[in-house]
Amino acid sequence: MTRHSLCRAALLASSALLAAPAFAQDWPPAFQPLPDFYGYMTPEESMDTFYLPPGYQLEQIATEPLLGDGIVMQWDYQGRLWVVETTFMLNLDELTSATPGSSIVILEDTDGDGVLDSRKVFAEGLVLPRALLILEPGKVIVGEAPNIWLLEDTDGDDVADVKTALTEGNYGGLGGSIEHNPNGMFWNIDNRIYNAYLDEVYRWNGEGFDVERGISITQWGVAADDQGRLLRQGNSAAPSMSFVPDTYYGRSTIFTRNRGNHEWVGGPSRDANRVWPIRPTPGINRGYVDGMLDERGALIELTAAGGLATYRGTALAPEDYGSVFVPEPAAHLLTMSRLFDTGTGMHLRKAYEGADFLTSTEERFRPVFAATGPDGALYVLDLYHGIVQDAVYITNYLNDWIETHDLDETHGANGRVYRLSHESGTASEVMDLAALSTDDLVALLAHDNGWHRDHSQRLIVVQQKQDAVPALRALFSDSPSALGRLHALWTLDGLGAVDTEIALAALASSDRDIRAAGLRVSEALMASGDQQVTDAFLGLIGNTNNDWQVQYQLAASSGALDDAHRLDAMIDIIAAYGANYIALDAVLSGVPDADVPALIAALFAVEAPNTGIANAITTAVTGLTRVGTAEEVAALFDQIAAPERAPWQRNAAITGLEVVLAGAADPGLAPPLPRAPTGSWTVDDLGTPHYAAFREAVGTADAEQAAIYAAQRAANAPPRPTSALETVDGVPMLSLAAEPTALLALTEDATLATRVTGLTYLVTWPGKDQ
Known part of the structure; x- marks a missing residue:
């Protein structure tokens, strides 16, 4: 089978910039066979494994040894890239990596050639941090279970020297499941900070957080469109979208249904979940289950997705603006979907049929995070790892695959960052926002690149630049840019x-x-x-x-x-x-x-x-x-x-x-998500957890943290009087102080008799003949 050729650019620096040129071949590409090599590949060798649609270009801007095992990245106001390096599942001998071995590093291009060539360690000795937010120069928020920290560099050397707890004991659990711990720390246009897997929303008050109740059930990653509608990513489904912000559903203890939050936007089918690997992908955790792989042996639907991005830049094709990119590390690809306003909501549709946006034949290509950069390009963080499944959930089947192919041989700490652009796109100017005047920051609120709009607004708000108010009022009143007016309003x-x-x-x-x-x-x-x-x-x-x-x-x-x-x-x-x-x-x-x-x-x-x-x-x-x-x-x-x-x-x-x-269906619930026709997860012992004792220990840690979290919630919740509803032998029962004579009288209505009689069986009162 013919594959798209990917030629290498010249080596530009010690940390090589390798570029795949714009494609001119037919699309989609031909399906490839399984590779015959599963070990470590050099950055140069890896570039020959990628496939992209025509017109797009892929460049490596950072590789090992400059970068280790990165899971989260964010650009600062100066245009430098910050990466959280983790110690997650390095091998099968040390199942837990809950040791102080993780770091936050700052990568910088010091000579302007497009390659990140400088590395500084801002903080080290961390335990599996999951979230990063750069507040302002010298101030960074880090989510490290079970706490959230404010790390400060007070002397300007790019090394944190002050560590202050912002919240303690409720940002996940130390030793708990990585898959079920909070992450995100996403600053949205409404100046609130949102997370995944945590029902709290934060507002920075200059010293710490004002906390609001929210809703969050998805697993890894938070993004938003231009209007601030949140998208969150579950591992095995396309992103859900919130039409109603989280905090509204934290107000009531009586009305707990929350339609409009985490709404499925993939339509009546499961098309939005479909993935198109470039080759067979047997190395997934449930690859033995019927319906997980197609007739070619390739993954059918998302199974390990996370770290999504809504693209709001300038360097891809103009029609790509607003598209949603989802990394799928188990299938070695990055999906691309487009959002459409249907007139009654939003709809997510895969950009390509029969192919995914960025695919690789390499087993160790593990995209885990995507983001729009200050230059308007789309950036992808590659964990470059053999193992991407938490040991808690590794099945016998997957463990055999890992051992057979030596995937726990790490070849050291590896990490790669890729830049994606299009021949019709335009790069945005990268500038030091922290060095700009207040008026210049306000002007950037109408920039074509959403990164500039977001970060200019955040800097103005975090630093409470009250001198911006006159210019903001003028921008809100007079700007020809609707997005500029929107950002001015929120600022x-x-x-x-x-x-x-x-x-x-x-x-x-x-x-x-x-x-x-x-x-x-x-x-x-x-x-x-x-x-x-x-x-x-x-x-x-x-x-x-x-x-x-x-x-x-x-x-x-x-x-x-x-x-x-x-x-x-x-x-x-x-x-x-x-x-x-x-x-x-x-x-x-x-x-x-x-x-x-x-x-x-x-x-x-x-x-x-x-x-x-x-x-x-x-x-x-x-x-x-x-x-x-x-x-x-x-x-x-x-x-x-x-x-x-x-x-x-x-x-x-x-x-x-x-x-x-009576257990009747709530008529207001969302229609159930269409389910894929997969077979049983129990096939001989293939689906048995391989590390049962470790799973039990992590489960215990999760349960302990859940109890702490529940106690915190109960202590902070307003007290409620005793409910009349009880559960008796698993059956709901209402316990009243007196006979409900008016309700019982409705049994005389022939149209209601059966329904009311059935309900009264589940109501008790003193003297009732049971």
Whole structure:
């Protein structure tokens, strides 16, 4: 089979810059056979193993010995590359790498030839750090389970000399599973810091974190599009997207459904999960399972994905802007998908059919992290490792593959960084942002390269450059760049400088993204009773131009209204948009727990049949039944059974009771993700964990950390009165103080008798004949 030729560029420095030229061959490339060599390949040799679409160029900008085993990278304000080097799974003799052997290094191109040639060790002696965030020159945040540290270089020598704990005991567990520990530390356009596998969101206050509750269940990697809609990566599925920011769903203890957060955006099929390795990939953990590999022996779907990036630069093809790149180290490739606005949400679609964006025939090519660089190119971090599976989950099958092919022979510490560009792209100027004036930083908020916009905003906000406010107001008002205006708005918010005038202008904007952001930045003004902003907010209800993002944000932000306006506005929003469960969950998340009975009474007061109101009744009854006191549940039963209750309202309420007590399906849940037709994981002993004792020890550490984390959560949570709902022999039961006579009377209604009788079996009270 003919393969695409990849010629080598000349050696430019001691750390060689090797480039694959733009391709002119047909696409997709021919499928290749298994390699006959699985050992260490030099950086020069590795370059002959790659395949790219026509027009793209691949360059090596850092290799060993300059770089070790890197798992996370980030560019600083000076254009230098910071990499977290790990000691993860170096071999099969030392299953745990939870020893102080990890480092954070700074790599720099000192002679301007495009190659990173200088290495400085900023911090060492770390234990498997998982997250990195550069706050400002000399200040770096590091997530090292179970703590988050602020590392500071106070004397300008690029070496950390002060280490301060920002949070202790809740950023994963030391000795716990790497796959189930937090990571991310992603600074988003809203000036909040988001993570994966952690339900906390942080805001930097100049000295530490202000903490908000959030939602995060995915495994490795956080990214966002231009508007700040978060994407998170699970190991075995395409990225999910949050249309509603995490923190809104941390507000309520009654409404726990969170549609619009971690929504599947791959459509009704599993196409977004499909991968196209360039050759057979038997060396995956469940390669023995039917349906994991296709007829050619190649991985069918993502299985070890993480470290995703939303490309927002200038050096790839113009049509690539906004695309999502996902590293898949088990299949030696980098996927590329495009995001589309469907008019009702976002949709993710693979960029190529039958091929993936960057593939390699080399077993040790392990892309684990991708990011847009200051020059507008896409960068890929290669762990260059034989083993990429945590020993906790290594099966007998995979262990045999590793041993047979000597994949735990590491050849030392290795790491590589690749730059990807396109012949039609344009490189952005790399500059030292920290040396620029405030006005110059503000001007960069309208730059074509999202890296410049993001980092200029972050620097202004972290350093609280209040002198930027006049220029920011001018940029927000006058810039022809919608993205420039959006960043200006969020930067003003980060400086605490959004006033009534700015808020009103944002809410009246013709740009949907500025209007949606305007709703968020207006919340503090509404909460303080600003009547002008409140009136503008209320005026948007029913006047969103059918824009789904504005509707979702309007729903979420309604919880910030003051007491005089909140409940009425919520009812209007539910009536207008509550047929959509994302909008419904967003608005209900903002109902104070104490106001839920009043909400239910207001919903029942709506006389005309309305789908949104009916959905809200079902959801509200479900929530209150789960956590309400005996008195609250008894009052709820009386409301449901009231003689004036309309049949459509009563039906919706009874459905809510059935969800809790009878195990009925919650009608608001997202459709289940289509599942791949894979076979049994138990085939002889191939799927048995090979390191059972180690797995047990890690499981114990995970359980101990989970208990600590739960105790912290319970201590910080507002106390709740005792719920009427109990579990008796695995069956939910409501325990009331008195007979629910009004509910029992509904059994006389022939249309309800069966349903109500079934529910009363699951309700107990003093004197009930059991």
